[in-house]
Amino acid sequence: MNLTIGAVILAAGEGKRLKLDAPKPLAPCLDKKLVDFPIRELQKFFSRNKLEGFKTAVVGHQKELVQAYIAGRYPDVKYAVQVKQLGTADALRAYFDSSIDTHKLDYTLVICADTPVVSEAELTKMLELLQSEKCDAVAATFKEENPKGYGRIIRGSKGFHIVEEKDATDEQRKITEVNSGLYLLKTEYVLEHLKDVDSNNKSGEFYLTDIFKDDLNVKALCFPQGNVFLGVNNLEQLEMVETILRAQKIADLREAGVRFIDSSHTYIDDEVEIGAGTVIYPNTYISGKTKIGKNAVIEMGAQIKDSIVADNAKVLAYSILEGAKLGEKAHAGPFARLRPGADIGPEAKIGNFVEIKKSVLDRGVKVSHLSYVGDAFIGEETNIGCGFITCNYDGAHKHITRIGKNSFIGSDSQTVAPVEIGDDCFVASSSTITKSMPNGSFAISRGQQTTKEGMAKKFIKTKEKK
Numbered sequence: 001m002n003l004t005i006g007a008v009i010l011a012a013g014e015g016k017r018l019k020l021d022a023p024k025p026l027a028p029c030l031d032k033k034l035v036d037f038p039i040r041e042l043q044k045f046f047s048r049n050k051l052e053g054f055k056t057a058v059v060g061h062q063k064e065l066v067q068a069y070i071a072g073r074y075p076d077v078k079y080a081v082q083v084k085q086l087g088t089a090d091a092l093r094a095y096f097d098s099s100i101d102t103h104k105l106d107y108t109l110v111i112c113a114d115t116p117v118v119s120e121a122e123l124t125k126m127l128e129l130l131q132s133e134k135c136d137a138v139a140a141t142f143k144e145e146n147p148k149g150y151g152r153i154i155r156g157s158k159g160f161h162i163v164e165e166k167d168a169t170d171e172q173r174k175i176t177e178v179n180s181g182l183y184l185l186k187t188e189y190v191l192e193h194l195k196d197v198d199s200n201n202k203s204g205e206f207y208l209t210d211i212f213k214d215d216l217n218v219k220a221l222c223f224p225q226g227n228v229f230l231g232v233n234n235l236e237q238l239e240m241v242e243t244i245l246r247a248q249k250i251a252d253l254r255e256a257g258v259r260f261i262d263s264s265h266t267y268i269d270d271e272v273e274i275g276a277g278t279v280i281y282p283n284t285y286i287s288g289k290t291k292i293g294k295n296a297v298i299e300m301g302a303q304i305k306d307s308i309v310a311d312n313a314k315v316l317a318y319s320i321l322e323g324a325k326l327g328e329k330a331h332a333g334p335f336a337r338l339r340p341g342a343d344i345g346p347e348a349k350i351g352n353f354v355e356i357k358k359s360v361l362d363r364g365v366k367v368s369h370l371s372y373v374g375d376a377f378i379g380e381e382t383n384i385g386c387g388f389i390t391c392n393y394d395g396a397h398k399h400i401t402r403i404g405k406n407s408f409i410g411s412d413s414q415t416v417a418p419v420e421i422g423d424d425c426f427v428a429s430s431s432t433i434t435k436s437m438p439n440g441s442f443a444i445s446r447g448q449q450t451t452k453e454g455m456a457k458k459f460i461k462t463k464e465k466k
């Protein structure tokens with residue numbers, strides 16, 4: 001039979017020092033919230049080790065918000081409500097009081113909502129130790145040169161115990177092995193010892209750390225890399241964990257063949273995928289569910305969100321893509337803006353100061369300079385001159401513009417939608433197209449030019465000399 005585990009995510013705390021307008025578990029972290037990270041790693045931990053059981057978030061401060069967020073994304077996560085934040089042991093009691101099923105699982109794992117760098121790897125190591133050493137509880141610890149604020153690990157002959165900073169003697173405060181707040185416990189063991197935890201300490205809180213004792217069969221597992229346990233209590237620590245998470249993401253991508261010119265100034269979110277041979281310049285922000293293919297180039301200043309960039313495509317400097325698609329070998333930029341629904345075909349070229357919204361541009365289309373294309377379909381190899389506008393909005397509704405393949409739209413033209421231009425058409429420069437054009441047609445719509453010799457002086461104003 002598979003092992004059963006109750007995973008408890010402690011998420012009742014307030015997080016005052018973050019000074020955010022949100023409860024701490026919902027503090028932003030990369031393009032997610034803090035609480036997303038432990039939940040995701042727990043999912044991996046359960047599936048990697050074929051564990052059964054369930055996950056429960058202990059909520060308290062602004063519990064409606066935290067609960068609503070978790071429920072919307074992780075329907076399998078249960079809740080326990082801690083009415084008053086009386087300490088970490090009290091939070092775990094709230095969990096065991098929430099359902100009798102929690103008592104029946106083999107192990108109980110405790111993880112904090114504010115330690116987003118902890119990964120499935122650490123959890124699995126703890127499980128392996130608990131099983132190989134046949135002990136009752138494991139706490140993850142690490143060495144910290146500046147251990148201020150952490151509980152100190154005092155190792156005994158058999159087990160160990162933890163002294164919180166506030167309650168520690170000067171001698172104990174010098175100890176650099178500290179408690180991470182991550183525990184894997186036999187459920188039977190924790191139920192037995194949780195009963196005895198009191199609040200006779202300097203904080204008057206019920207410390208979960210009091211369940212570890214020197215003479216019991218408990219182990220402190222010291223991890224060499226302490227920064228994985230970094231907790232987010234203030235904005236500086238939030239920035240530090242984001243930096244660590246991003247560096248991990250970049251290291252994975254680099255390993256897979258992505259080349260970074262200056263990765264310390266490159267911002268890539270968690271779920272982004274990038275193919276081998278792609279080059280990423282600095283000051284780029286790539287987020288959401290973006291997928292970038294192989295051998296693509298993303299130049300400096302690019303912002304790409306929820307978009308697809310195909311193999312060998314180029315996003316040139318200072319371009320913005322959101323909910324857009326850039327086909328194989330297509331180019332966009334510099335200074336291009338591809339808004340949601342922009343679907344740019346292979347080998348197409350979108351140039352500087354061009355905005356495209358909700359439009360499909362087929363293979364090889366060129367819109368090279370200073371244009372707006374919205375709610376349009378443009379066929380293969382059509383060339384759009386400089387300064388073209390699809391007038392798609394009548395003040396109340398958006399209308400569609402269709403332009404066929406191999407057409408040529410002269411510079412400084414506009415189409416007033418709804419309108420359709422066929423294949424192989426030619427629109428003369430500076431035309432306003434309001435009527436549809438059949439295949440192969442030519443249209444011109446602009447005032448006739450009149451030239452009067454010598455008449456310029458009538459209009460040229462000269463400044464009076466003082």
Ligand code: UD1
Nearest residue numbers: 010012013085086087088091112113150151179180181207
């Ligand atoms: C805790 C540990 C300390 C460890 C440190 C690591 C205790 C007594 N101390 O201290 O040994 O070095 O973590 O970061 O456990 N929470 C609740 N309800 C409560 C209190 C806390 O849900 O009543 C949650 C918080 O939201 C947070 C977690 O428990 O996610 C840890 O609480 P926190 O107050 O940050 O504990 P520390 O003082 O940091």
Ligand code: CA
Nearest residue numbers: 114231232233
């Ligand atoms: Ca903490």
